[in-house]
Amino acid sequence: MLYLKSCPRCTGDINADSDTHGTFLKCLQCGFSKDLSPEMAARLFGGASTGRPIERTAYPDQNVA
Numbered sequence: 001m002l003y004l005k006s007c008p009r010c011t012g013d014i015n016a017d018s019d020t021h022g023t024f025l026k027c028l029q030c031g032f033s034k035d036l037s038p039e040m041a042a043r044l045f046g047g048a049s050t051g052r053p054i055e056r057t058a059y060p061d062q063n064v065a
């Protein structure tokens with residue numbers, strides 16, 4: 001995905017890409033790059049499956065002897 005004129009350094013064009021380490025932004029003009037957190041990436045890319053909080057009910061006193 002390409003974000004035109006979004007570079008904070010040179011207002012160049014930012015390309016968003018991802019590899020095995022996660023998602024990152026890179027400027028095509030000056031080489032500026034920035035890693036994105038998974039939730040930031042989800043927000044930018046429309047959110048796949050990470051958009052809702054995980055709620056889990058715990059039973060701490062349930063000890064099975």
Ligand SMILES: [Zn+2]
Pocket residue numbers: 007008009010011012013027028029030031032
């Ligand atoms: Zn730039």
